[in-house]
Amino acid sequence: MLRSLIKLYLLVVLGAGLSVALINHAFPLLFRERITEEARESFRAFTFVLKEYVQRYPGAQREAVLAELRRQAGTRFELLTLEDLAPRLNPEQLNDLRAGKLVLLSMYTSDYILPLPDGLVARSKFDMLDSGIQALAYVVVALAMLFSVLFWVHYHWRDLRKLQDAARAFGAGRWSTRVQPSRKSNIYDLSRQFNEMARQIEDTIQQQRDLMHGISHELKTPLARLEFGLALLQSPQDSERERERQLALRKDVRELDELVTELLTLSRLEQGAGQAALMWVSVTELIDSVAADMVHDIAERALHLSVVVDGAPEQHVCDPRLVARALLNLLRNGIRYARRTIVLRAETGAAGALVLSVEDDGPGIPPDARARVFEPFYRQDASRDRHTGGFGLGLSIVRRVALVHGGDVVLEEAVTGGARFAITLPVGVAHDRWPHPRGHGPTEAEQEAGLMPKHSDLIR
Structure with a gap:
């Protein structure tokens, strides 16, 4: 049973992993426009402030301002020219960039490029969550799936153990064994089929016992008469009396033959429609x-x-x-x-x-x-x-x-x-x-x- 639980859990984890991979690869392609528009709305204030900041310092002052801005932003902020980025962008992104729009490069991190005055382009990238937090998030998801599977399997496992114990007891010869599951059980229909099978097998075994008892009873009577008749034939008696004994013996033999024929007929019919x-x-x-x-x-x-x-x-x-x-x-x-x-x-x-x-x-x-x-x-x-x-x-x-x-x-x-x-x-x-x-x-x-x-x- 533990093996079945592990297989079920691994199957659930595999399905969840494939779903996450599909989302990561397919959703950016399917919903790129919508995600980009939402990012533009979110960064609209920041875009306005950054452009104003750059435009406020013309000429030689701009270089010092940009250097300070780069130093304060860290290594994930860089200033490039449009010519530097053109080989890495598709035509649609290039058109948006030339139109002065923010271009989002990744759906799950803040990786974007923003056109600035004088042909400059600012690229910023920072992770929404660091790798440690992401790993912890996946662990939480895996544990949630595990507890969900355990909760569902608990009742299923309990009923299967009942069915297993009943099958073991039935196999040991306790023919009256039955399973009594709840109507809400996941294996209620299976338990009913088991009980019906057990009842039919018990009836068949009882019928076979009754049949063997009946056969032994029916065979003993004519055999006893045959034995008694043979013993009488050995004793001295007149010809008329002997003829009566012989006729009685033939009648007993015919009775045995009829009984065996009936039993063979019943046995053949028990084999079914064939x-x-x-x-x-x-x-x-x-x-x-x-x-x-x-x-x-x-x-x-x-x-x-x-x-x-x-x-x-x-x-x-x-x-x-x-x-x-x-x-x-x-x-x-x-x-x-x-x-x-x-x-x-x-x-x-x-x-x-x-x-x-x-x-x-x-x-x-x-x-x-x-x-x-x-x-x-x-x-x-x-x-x-x-x-x-x-x-x-x-x-x-x-x-x-x-x-x-x-x-x-x-x-x-x-x-x-x-x-x-x-x-x-x-x-x-x-x-x-x-x-x-x-x-x-x-x-x-x-x-x-x-x-x-x-x-x-x-x-x-």
């Missing part, structure tokens, strides 16, 4: 394909599935496989809790976004639990019964699918009192990369040429 293969998709065909996949499951539960696509855009850019997977997860979730009806709806949202929703007429989800249902392995049922809650990964996958498309998913209360999940897929950059100004999808010619995939390929 996992999405975006393309133009027919919204109607996508919805119809998803509904067709769920017909058998819905018929087994004696439920009614209503599909509504009125008002939906004809086409949208998304990854059809990921979106179909999210909708299937929502429909399976609705099947578990619906009493009679499930509604699958597609519509146009704000700014042309595609909104896909699934709602049921089940018991719904309490408001205090709605924010947590998207967490991996979370179930409302404390018993974690898979017959009512699955693995607890389906809604987490739905949320990740929405996020990789730049959208989001919300849980609301349905009109029927059940749960309504709505996925919003905004219009993204891909729409600009593959524009269709006609407002329709790719033509048959484009499909046949292989420029764009056919809709039937998107929903397989």
Whole structure:
């Protein structure tokens, strides 16, 4: 921190020095006329007295008077002729001198030339301040700048130390560490960003811990059943009983396979938008394909599935496989809790976004639990019964699918009192990369040429 202070101070001193140098060299050129006129006004009385003094003693007396005047004035006063000074003056100064005007040669010292009678020119020069006083003046200016910088840096330094201590504590594993700066602090916005980053990291770490706890819990149950089933197979039993045990073991193996597949899917989606293969998709065909996949499951539960696509855009850019997977997860979730009806709806949202929703007429989800249902392995049922809650990964996958498309998913209360999940897929950059100004999808010619995939390929 001290190094930063020294750099700042040196930068301020350098800037001030350059400013002084610029003033010394540029101002005499820019304001020469104005400064000269002011000097003439200031020296008008002195000029009048000096001319009168010289004119009062003509002839031989003038030489003695001028010698005495030179002796009294010191070495910085001299009497010259116009011919002596002409090579050192510019044309403008020469014209002023011939016109009887005082000519100022320097802006910061009293260095001037004054025409006298009989072609004589008096030149006088004395410093406004001697070198010691000038040095002291610059020291005072430097100290004033130093105190100003220290005053400004004090509060900045104090807040930076707080932020540094918080970062060190956070790095040491105290994830709840936050910075509490004043709203008047220079780093207030930076502190807010740090706190937001720390909160997100803490949430991520907590989610990873919960995820590992959930994975261990979910894997132990089927593994224990497998171990118990294998032990039973080793004991003598009839063929029918043995066949039942084998079927149970295969079911446990399939359950483990499904769990690992869900975990791999969630892991890939956590990597972000790079996992999405975006393309133009027919919204109607996508919805119809998803509904067709769920017909058998819905018929087994004696439920009614209503599909509504009125008002939906004809086409949208998304990854059809990921979106179909999210909708299937929502429909399976609705099947578990619906009493009679499930509604699958597609519509146009704000700014042309595609909104896909699934709602049921089940018991719904309490408001205090709605924010947590998207967490991996979370179930409302404390018993974690898979017959009512699955693995607890389906809604987490739905949320990740929405996020990789730049959208989001919300849980609301349905009109029927059940749960309504709505996925919003905004219009993204891909729409600009593959524009269709006609407002329709790719033509048959484009499909046949292989420029764009056919809709039937998107929903397989």
